[in-house]
Amino acid sequence: MLSVSLTLLATLALTLIDAFPRSSKVVYRSGGPYSVPLKHNMDCRANTKALGNQIGTRFARRAAADGPLMEVDHLFTVSVAIGTPAHEYDLVIDTTSAETWFISPTCTSTACVGRKVLEPSHSSSSENQYEDFTVHHGEGAVGHGNLFTDIVAIPGVSIENQVFGIATSLTEPFYNLKGDGVLAFPSFDTRSPSFADNAFEGGRLPLNVFSLYLPRRGDGELTLGGVNRSRFAGDLSYVSLSYPLAWQITIEDIGHRGRSLGITLEATVETTASSILLDTRATKALYRNIRGAKRYTARRWTIPCGSNPYFSITMNGIRFKIPKASINLGPVLEGSRDCVSAITSGAEEGHAILGLAFLQNFYTVFDKTTYPHRIGFATLA
Numbered sequence: 083m084l085s086v087s088l089t090l091l092a093t094l095a096l097t098l099i100d101a102f103p104r105s106s107k108v109v110y111r112s113g114g115p116y117s118v119p120l121k122h123n124m125d126c127r128a129n130t131k132a133l134g135n136q137i138g139t140r141f142a143r144r145a146a147a148d149g150p151l152m153e154v155d156h157l158f159t160v161s162v163a164i165g166t167p168a169h170e171y172d173l174v175i176d177t178t179s180a181e182t183w184f185i186s187p188t189c190t191s192t193a194c195v196g197r198k199v200l201e202p203s204h205s206s207s208s209e210n211q212y213e214d215f216t217v218h219h220g221e222g223a224v225g226h227g228n229l230f231t232d233i234v235a236i237p238g239v240s241i242e243n244q245v246f247g248i249a250t251s252l253t254e255p256f257y258n259l260k261g262d263g264v265l266a267f268p269s270f271d272t273r274s275p276s277f278a279d280n281a282f283e284g285g286r287l288p289l290n291v292f293s294l295y296l297p298r299r300g301d302g303e304l305t306l307g308g309v310n311r312s313r314f315a316g317d318l319s320y321v322s323l324s325y326p327l328a329w330q331i332t333i334e335d336i337g338h339r340g341r342s343l344g345i346t347l348e349a350t351v352e353t354t355a356s357s358i359l360l361d362t363r364a365t366k367a368l369y370r371n372i373r374g375a376k377r378y379t380a381r382r383w384t385i386p387c388g389s390n391p392y393f394s395i396t397m398n399g400i401r402f403k404i405p406k407a408s409i410n411l412g413p414v415l416e417g418s419r420d421c422v423s424a425i426t427s428g429a430e431e432g433h434a435i436l437g438l439a440f441l442q443n444f445y446t447v448f449d450k451t452t453y454p455h456r457i458g459f460a461t462l463a
């Protein structure tokens with residue numbers, strides 16, 4: 083996605099603008115900002131090496147004394163009301179994908195089974211756009227379906243003709259993405275303006291920003307149109323986007339115990355990834371600096387449980403510290419001296435993904451008021 087040329091995307095956007103209504107009617111309850119809770123979903127499964135290879139997975143100790151380690155996927159979902167009459171869906175907050183989507187009752191893929199489905203004919207305000215939609219999510223996760231518009235609302239903000247997809251097929255890897263679908267937040271794709279972009283365009287939010295509080299434990303919070311000051315201490319430190327069509331910023335260096343590791347990467351900020359992913363070269367360079375670090379699976383590494391990893395990521399000259407608790411995910415097996423690390427390989431060459439292991443330490447503000455757009459980080463209160 084990141085390698086697609088700007089010219090191509092611009093052409094694509096121009097072509098598609100004709101086919102879609104640009105303006106969405108937005109109804110605001112008051113002036114905002116609007117804060118809504120985000121449910122923190124932790125999905126535990128038995129740990130196998132195969133599962134350990136997947137992006138965005140995380141490990142935790144199982145309560146049972148000597149059972150195998152359990153794997154935990156972290157995801158934050160927001161409750162969204164759709165259609166007339168309105169029905170509630172828990173959608174995964176996603177800062178990378180362009181499409182908001184739900185699951186069709188006709189979807190028979192394994193990844194669709196057992197999920198809440200959206201039947202557009204049950205809503206009097208639903209409109210079929212007679213367009214196909216395709217969604218990609220990480221490696222091998224592809225979904226197909228049709229585009230619709232309908233009223234999509236969170237408390238305080240209602241978009242009358244929000245574009246979204248209804249998936250009629252999803253490949254297996256989507257099984258790991260729990261929730262009733264995805265709320266893209268926001269896209270940089272003019273073809274399907276995201277919920278946030280429509281809310282920004284309505285022009286009544288105090289600021290064209292959305293902010294996320296995604297703690298290590300407990301529920302989070304989304305604030306649309308501003309920040310919740312009581313969630314963070316001190317000032318926000320801003321990093322400008324290094325690429326205009328994604329929440330992508332430049333990692334200028336990664337440090338360990340104050341020592342520069344000389345790692346430079348382009349990083350996307352991803353709310354659907356549990357880990358911090360680096361490219362293979364950077365991962366190797368990083369673990370060379372930790373005594374006793376070992377390769378565990380194709381992507382996962384372990385560090386000695388007694389070690390004190392103390393990483394920092396430098397962006398815009400500012401060092402963002404990652405506490406040990408976000409790196410050490412607990413022993414590989416009960417009683418083992420090797421602990422699973424939250425920093426994995428698996429990002430494309432030259433790239434990184436800052437997932438929840440990073441974001442859980444900061445209040446994060448996605449700011450579209452400036453050019454280039456920027457992301458602000460502040461220490462949690």
Ligand SMILES: *[C@@H]1O[C@H](CO)[C@@H](O)[C@H](O)[C@H]1NC(C)=O
Nearest residue numbers: 116117118310311312313463
């Ligand atoms: C802001 O965060 C505090 C907790 O720090 C919470 O109690 C409050 O409800 C939040 N404000 C809004 C407007 O949601």
